[in-house]
Amino acid sequence: MNSSLPETAVPQTDFAALADAAWPALERARVGAWQVRFAEGVTRRANSAWPAGGEADASPGALAAVESAYRERGLPPLFQLSGNDGAVRQRLIGRGYRVADETLVLAASVAPLFDTSTDAAVELADEPSAEWLAVWWAVDGRGGDAELDVARRILTGVPALYAGLRVDGAVVSVARLALVGGGWGGLYTVATLPDHRRRGYSERVVRALLAAGAARGVRDAWLQVLASNSGAIALYSRVGFTEAGRYSYLVGRLAVPPAGACRA
Known part of the structure; x- marks a missing residue:
């Protein structure tokens, strides 16, 4: 632990x-x-x-x-x-x-790991924009417009923060932090477009999002990741997450x- x-x-x-x-x-x-x-x-x-x-x-x-x-x-x-x-x-x-x-369920204490400095390339919002949704759906989506609308309703069914990293005018990496209360935040939908991977963008988005969550009172965060996704697990380990369940x-x-x- x-x-x-x-x-x-x-x-x-x-x-x-x-x-x-x-x-x-x-x-x-x-x-x-x-x-x-x-x-x-x-x-x-x-x-x-x-x-x-x-x-x-x-x-x-x-x-x-x-x-x-x-x-x-x-x-x-x-x-x-x-x-x-x-x-x-x-x-x-x-x-x-x-x-x-x-x-795997991974967890980390947020406050000791993240400061309040900002990454100018990462945009934060309380709602997912159409561009944000398009990036996530291009990576993780299964289905068409009807399924995307259902997914949007799921995402917005609870207060959350949405982060998007913009490169050359376009959002290329996104993530969501669900604000469920009790000092906990849930990290979801971490996705980077294939042509922009292996450049550290996902880690930048995650760090900026957790810093923003800490400013909103988030003390601890959790996430879920497929046990077979070694690349994502390595990313989350660098950020400070460790296994808390499965x-x-x-x-x-x-x-x-x-x-x-x-x-x-």
């Missing part, structure tokens, strides 16, 4: 709850012990179920109820599970689910499997 992190910050922090607030689904409901989230299929984070506020319910009835909630909306059932949810993970695998997107998704079939095709 990073020595810059307060000793009590990470063990007492529910990062799944922070992320749920920072990347808010357009619709949500409780199905037993599960919080189910829907956003027209745009991003796994906003279209998955997680065990909010307690242990995951691995009973066949509870899992079937979650599955029905997604299939009724034309979405494949999707569960977000941490490393502590081994029982439900094995139950889902037995029902034919596949594991996807192992993700999770993955369990992806089910859109259609109900035939009787006897899976084990409960």
Whole structure:
């Protein structure tokens, strides 16, 4: 654990709850012990179920109820599970689910790492501009204008800061810091256009954004990054982030499997 992190910050922090607030689904409901989230299929984070506020319910009835909630909306059932949810993970695998997107949760204490100096090339705003959205969507987007509109509604569903680094008159690197309260900020959508990579732009955007967050009262920050993304992990390590947890998704079939095709 990073020595810059307060000793009590990470063990007492529910990062799944922070992320749920920072990347808010357009619709949500409780199905037993599960919080189910829907956003027209745009991003796994906003279209998955997680065990909010307690242990995951691995009973066949509870899992079937979650599955029905997604299939009724034309979405494949999707569960977000941490490393502590081994029982439900094995139950889902037995029902034919596949594991996807192992993700690291990284955290850092902001104040000791960032000063209030400014990077003149980095622009900050409280709303994502069309140019900002275009850069992010060009790197991470999946879909067309309709999906981008859903993504914009997710992004703006909670107060946030948006940073964009401009080179030769055009924004080429972006990031978002969700302001969820309690001194925490969530770092999301770090993206640099392919032709402008390996020039340190993402690190400049991240540092400027966290400095701006510190000025808004952010004391600690977290982010999520795919465990396979070694380049991004190296970037965040340079900035001061270290691992605080991990999770993955369990992806089910859109259609109900035939009787006897899976084990409960």
